[in-house]
Amino acid sequence: MAIPQVHLEHDDQVLNALEWHRQGLDFADSLHLARSEGAVP
Numbered sequence: 001m002a003i004p005q006v007h008l009e010h011d012d013q014v015l016n017a018l019e020w021h022r023q024g025l026d027f028a029d030s031l032h033l034a035r036s037e038g039a040v041p
Contacts, residue, residue, distance in 0.1 A: 013037070
């Protein structure tokens with residue numbers, strides 16, 4: 001995220017995913033979880 005050529009959509013969700021990954025959750029799982037916030041079944 002400190003790379004000028006990289007632009008993130010939904011950077012708040014990516015930051016959440018990175019924090020969960022830092023705490024031990026698989027990164028792909030944490031990103032899916034972050035992206036699903038607010039989803040309606």
